[in-house]
Each structure stands twice: as C-alpha cells, then as structure tokens.
Amino acid sequence: MTLRRTEILLALLLAAALILAALSTPWLRFVLTIALAKGVAVLGILLLLRAGQVSFGHALYVALGAYAVAFLAPSMPEASLLLPAAAALAGAVGLLVGLFVSRYREIFFGMLNLALSMVFYSVLEKLYHITKGTDGIRVPAITVLGQPLEGATYGWAVFGIALALAFLFGLFVRAYLASPMGQALAAIKTRETRLDFMGVSPRQILLSAYVLSAVMAGCAGALIAMATRHVTPLLAYWTASGELVFIAVLGGAGGVLGPFLGAITFELVRVYAAATVADAWQMILGTVLLLVILFARGGIWGLVASWLGRRRAA
Amino acid sequence: MSTLLEARGLRLAFGGVKAADGIDLSVAKGEFLAIIGPNGAGKTTFINMTTGYLRPQGGQILYDGADITGRRPREIVRRGIARSFQLPQLFSEHTVEENAALAIAARDGIWSPLRPLLRPAWREEARELLDRFGLLPIADRRADALNEGTRKLADIAMAVALRPRVLLMDEPTSGVAASEKMAVVETLARVLRGAGVTAVFVEHDMDVVERFADRVAVWAQGRIAALGSPAQVLADPEVQRNVIGIGRPGRAGVEGPAHA
Secondary structure: OHHHHHHHHHHHHHHHHHHHHHHHOHHHHHHHHHHHHHHHHHHHHHHHHHOOOOOOOOHHHHHHHHHHHHHHOOOOOEHHHHHHHHHHHHHHHHHHHHHHHOOOOHHHHHHHHHHHHHHHHHHHHHOHHHHOHHHOEEOOOOEEOOEEOOHHHHHHHHHHHHHHHHHHHHHHHHHHHHOHHHHHHHHHHHHHHHHHHOOOOHHHHHHHHHHHHHHHHHHHHHHHHHHHOEEOHHHHOHHHHHHHHHHHHHHOOOOOHHHHHHHHHHHHHHHHHHHHOOOOHHHHHHHHHHHHHHHOOOHHHHHHHHHHHHHHHO | OOEEEEEEEEEEEEOOEEEEEEEEEEEEOOOEEEEEOOOOOOHHHHHHHHOOOOOOOEEEEEEOOEEOOOOOHHHHHHHOEEEOOOOOOOOOOOEHHHHHHHHHHHHHOOOOOOOOOOOHHHHHHHHHHHHHOOOHHHOOOEHHHOOHHHHHHHHHHHHHHOOOOEEEEEOOOOOOOHHHHHHHHHHHHHHHHHOOOEEEEEOOOHHHHHHHOOEEEEEEOOEEEEEEOHHHHHHOHHHHHHOHHHOOOOOOOOOOOOOO
16 A cells, blocks of 8 residues: 555655656756656556566557548648547557457567567568558657647656656556456466456456556557657657567566666666667667566566565564 | 256366266255365365366356356356455565455456555455454465465455355365364365355365265266265265275275375
8 A cells, every 4th residue: 555655655755756867958858748648558568477478569550540640731730639639540550450369478479479570560661652661650749738839848748747647648548457357467467267257358358457457558659659659650669669678678568667666677778788889789778678588577677676575664 | 955056968078088978967955065076076176167177078057047157157146156266376576465355356356446445344354254254364364375275265355355155165075184174174164054055065074074075976987976965875885995095094994195
C-alpha cells in the first residue's frame, strides 16, 4: 500500500525533474519528449509481459500512429484530433491482428508480431507513390487546441502533451494491472487452462491487453510524429520493436514507472554515448542490458523498489 | 430425487484403450457420488468428458435436462458444473486470497478494468470462503509456497467459489497427510452440503468413500462394474478383490500397489 503511494510521489518527482531538465537544457526537451512517447508504448509491452508474452512487432502500431498523423495532418492539423485518430486506427488494427495472434503463445506470438510489423515496413517502403518510401513524409505544422504554435512553444506543447499522456496511461495501466483483467494476465502465464475451467477465456483477456497495447503504441507514434515532424518506414523496422522490449527489460516490468525510467535512461545513454563514442553506443547499450539481466532482473524500477523497501524496513 | 447429471452410453477410446465403453450413470440432485476403481479405468476421463475437456466419441451427457455433450469447458462451467484437479491448478504467482478472488471475479465479472481485484466485497467473500476451508491463516501466502494438502484444498475452494450446482473432484484427498484426511473430508462435506452442491468425486481411500459418499460407482476398463450404497458395494467380494485392495490393505484380499 505504502509502495503504491510512494509510486505516485516518485512519478510527480520524476515529472518535475524532467521539466527542470528540459528548462535548463533546451535540446533535452526533444529527447525527453521522445522518451516519454516510447515509455507510453512500453506500457503496452509491460501488459503483454505480465501474460508472459513478448511482442517483437509493436513498432507496427507506433508506425501506424505516426503515419496516421503524417497523412491526416495536412487536412486536419489539430493535435487534439490527430491523437485520438491515431489511437483509434492503431486500436482497430490491433483488434484485427490481435484476433489472430492471441491464439498463439511465446515464440510464436513474438515472431508473428515481428512478421506482421515487417510486412507493414515493406509496404511503407515499397508504396512510394503513397508513402514516399524511405524518404518518409514531412509532417506539416500542427495546431494545439486551435493555436498555431512555433519553435520552442510548439516543442513545449508536444512535451506537455507527452507528459500528460504518460501520466494518464500510467495511472490507467496501474489500475488495470490491479483489476481482475490485469491479474488474469498473470494467471495466463502461470495456469492458463484453469481460467477456462473458471469460465473465462484466456484469449479474450490477452486480446484486451493487446488492443490496449496497440492503442498506447499508436499514441506514442503520433507523439513521435508531432515531435520529429518527419516519419519514415524505419519506425516500423524490427529493431524499433526490439528497442521497446529492450526498454521494458531495462526499466523493469514490475511497475508502471519502469517503462518511463527505462525509456529516459535509454534515450539519454544513446544521446550521450553517441556524442562521446560515436561508433560504440550500441555496445554501451548492450552492456547496460547485460548488466541489468545479470544483476538486476527487476530492471531500474526493481532497484528503486527494493531500495525503498529496505529504507522502510530500516 | 430428481436427476441433475446424466451420462448415456458414453464412449471414448485412446488408441486401443477404452477409457469409456458405454457409461450410463445418473446423479441425483444433492447426491455425493464416489467413483472408485484401479488406475487407468477411465475415472478421470469421465470428469474430463463431463467438463468439456474431452469430447466423447459416442453417447450423451445431460445436465439439468439439456444436452451438454461436446460443449466447451467455459460454457459448461457457466452452466454450473465446476471441477477440481488431481494435481492442484493454482495461479502460482498469486496469493491464496488472490486465487480465490480470481475465481469469484470469474463468476461475477472479470471484465472490470479499473476496479481492483481485491475490492472490499470480493476480498470479504474470498476470506469468508477460505475461512470455511480453514485456509484463512495462509490467505496471504503465495500459492507456490504451500504444501500439497493445502494446495488441494485451495484448488477445491476455487471451484466452490464459482458456486457450482455440480462439483467434480479428482481425488480430493490424495496428497493430504493421512492424519488430516478425515478432517479435510469433514470440512469438505460440511461446505458442500451447506451449499447444496451435488458432488462426484474420484477417490482411492475407502474410509473416505464410506464416510463421504451416498453412492459408489466402481469403474473397470471403461465400464461401471458395480453401483450402489457404500455398504453394499464395498462388501461385494468381487469389488474387494479388484479395487479395495488399493485403498485398505487391512480388509483387502489382494495387496494392491499404493496409488500415485
């Protein structure tokens, strides 16, 4: 109970730290916006991880959200309309794909997601007349609540939206995980058939989480499109999906702060490592992941939680 | 007494082995029916067919007048037939209380994404249920940290939480320490009679059968070899020779192997 309350306090502190960092170092605002967006997508990965399932294809939904913004922005350049549209599209595709992949578990689940995301990647790359191929599409200026914004103000607005969505989805997923639907996800991992003998369809439980994860990834994609103002097929590439799983493991799947701690660490390490040792940043990230897997199975959040537990016990 | 569950000519073979070779059986409302017989006689197969896990190759299963043959486990459970397992099927990462609450949620509404599983009403019901089974002291323990006997009781408690009209139990007392067996049976009988549940249970311990069952069905090679009151069936020399040796060496004519 107390840890759950501390979690909220920590989230507020983290948000304050992010705002201060963005204020003091303007270029960090962009990096942190992307980190928050990815954190939202990783919340969805966390839901699936609870059921013991790893998707290596969720970049599909990130890219869907991003391209939805790129295609709709010229005719509807309003953030408060683009975000729900991206979420709805990702959710609808998530439902269709989910009806199929929720029949499968473990390696089959992971690989089917990977395959579908790579199909989408190829479509984005090959249909040049529609998607402009690997050149990608520039996203025109977007209004926020009817206000045309420019430069730093626009950057702050997108950062603010990302932070607000991170809070909203974080609180939602927190409640979801404690709910019967969330608890049943862990039941899928440990004793799936028992659910059937209790009158509950494990497939529908997994499908619900899958659609939710697609919606969150779609929102993340929309945020990334708004922040970068440029979308390319790389958003759907398998390494982008792997990155989401990487962040989930790095941050820890034990709590909703994990994805955000992971995403912020990931983006900062990438930025600083790329700046100092340009050719070796992947190696540095790989080493960080290895250390987490070997010495901190609960990820960054696991370290924080056990530290808090020790403090309370002391 | 009216019939609640009825099997008519159930047949199922695995390869050449006939696990059910024309099973005819009716279970009356409120009755406790024990199924005894050697390993491999098809006792668990009968439970698996009745709960929809296996589809019979022939015959019918009627429940409350309706044909439920070949329906899926989920649908059969929702109609009011629950089961427990020979090897307890608990959610090992959850506490005993959460296991019970999940069963209550499965019955009353799993589809609520925002209210906690351990909401006051369900928590109270879960604890009340666990109390009836004598499991309240270990309500906060993780299911994978329990001993076999306790896991067994928790497994049955989860089935009872579904408020079934018929409960099928696969060896409810196997794995329970001999010294606790009768106490467990008393608890079970009290809870199930109190809830008006009709029970069908596979059992190897003849003391348990005598104490607990209204009627006994003897399974042998996919057929019902004998059916009647415990006193009548257990006194049958044929049954004693073939079956009872397993559960009660003192009275048996033949030494049977200890059951798994």
